[in-house]
Amino acid sequence: MVSLWGRKRSDSETEPHEQYHQGEEQGYRGPDERTRLLPPEASRGYLDPDDPAVSPYNLWSIRALRALSLGFLAISFVWWTFLLVSIFVSPPLMYTRGSGFFEFSYTTLTVGYLLIGLLFFAIPSKPMTIWGIILAVLLLVDMCIILGVPQIRVEEGWVGIASVVWATFISIYNVVQIRFVAWGKKEEEERLTGREETRRSLREWVAVLAETIIMAIMVIIAILLTATLTLRSRDASLAPPGKRYYVDGERYQVHLACVGNFTGPAEDGKGSALPTVLLEGGEGPVEHSLQPFIHQAYRNGTIDRYCYWDRPGFAWSDNAPSPHSAGMAADALSEALALAGEEGPWVVVSAGIGSIYSRIFASRHLFEVQGIFLIDPLHEDELGGTRIGNPGRGFTLWARGIISPLGLDRLAGAIFKGRTREDRIVGRSAYQSGKLIKAQLQENLVAPSMSASEVRSARNIQMPRTPLVVVSSGVEVRRSEKWANQQQDLSRITDNLLAWDTVKAAPHEVWKTLRGREVIEKRLGQLVRS
Structure with a gap:
């Protein structure tokens, strides 16, 4: 072996570790923090810096x-x-x-x-x-x-x-x-x-x-x-309209707001108020979809009063524990309305997947719900299909959620596009929120099982005489025969269909076209006064 000084070791020489063992037999103490594993007194020279013992x-x-x-x-x-x-x-x-x-x-x-x-x-x-x-x-x-x-x-x-x-x-x-x-x-x-x-x-x-x-x-x-x-x-500094209420044993809060003054029966008992319109949002926050249009109908005098809420994970509402089904969300809405002192009667108005939630709510409040209004609603068969319960969609939502704390899209929107707090909470950038992604993931996980079972039960429970209006998207109906058949089937969830309209050239969010807004407002006025 060649040492640090470049010469071979003679037979009389020993390696440092061999010297250490010899020294131990002569009375050297065992290794500790001071003596270390290779005590200097046991060595006849320095080691090469590349020696593994130098560590x-x-x-x-x-x-x-x-x-x-x-x-x-x-x-x-x-x-x-x-x-x-x-x-x-x-x-x-x-x-x-x-x-x-x-x-x-x-x-x-x-x-x-x-x-x-x-x-x-x-x-x-x-x-x-x-x-x-x-x-x-x-x-x-x-x-x-x-x-x-x-x-x-x-x-x-x-x-x-x-x-x-x-x-x-x-x-x-x-x-x-x-x-x-x-x-x-x-x-x-x-x-x-x-x-x-x-x-x-x-x-x-x-x-x-x-x-x-x-x-x-x-x-x-x-x-x-x-x-x-x-x-x-x-x-967090943006205050919500209305109030937030603790539900589910005060485990989380949901946001609920009502617009308009409630006018109940007159003192002589002969007068009565029009039912309150209860909004259920679709795929995004209701404040960015239905609520602005319904507020305009309120200002036009078509309706007297309306309430809207955010499902768990949407806008100002907290996320609910997992798993969380559509029926659980309907129960949370019922609890929030009770805490707010809101008793109805109601005309439930919903769009897209929100129709699943509103139908379950209506079946659990048979005597308070006096009308059901569905705008291009999602059929329960789609809960287990490619739209909601698809495993691929669930994985995509999970992946988006994992990277959501990095805020790549939210930061870019705030810095380069001037996105505001309203945009991120209830506006066009709300879909980037980790809370909303989690809510959609929860929706995806239980859609084919719990939510599908709840909405099918709701269909059997629903009172046949409840007035019903369905307004469908002409674009979606022409695009898919299956969707058209599903819309027709949804027009039969009660026996009291007031109208089923298909608005040509209207997208899934029917109220985004002038003709769509006209049809919806007209039918809504008829329904609340029916």
């Missing part, structure tokens, strides 16, 4: 630190698994009123950071320290935001707060770990080679380059998370 792992404290990191990784991975499951089924005590994607993203960042720290444990570098400090500062800012903004703090609950606090702790811990390992590496190099090694091998340079790139990506992700959280804190 920070010689120190018990460094090995204990690595074991601690492995323990933190195990804890983080278990927590990550629970959060992944909670996206689909809410475990006991782990339900949050937010989307669930927020805490999952921070825990994923934590697991990734611990893996990087362990992978490059023995190769500390200044770039990794600098990136680590930047990441810790960003996560500290996020922790301050979630604790300082009441609405975000309530939405994310203890699960979201714990996830961010844990991510912040791990980021600080990793910086300390890098510096401590660097110190241990320096100590062992000075003890075993006589000086601190300043050069790196090609393998080490590749490792430093890789960890620098990976840490830069993680910092970019943290910047996006911080920017999105800042945007959420600004959106």
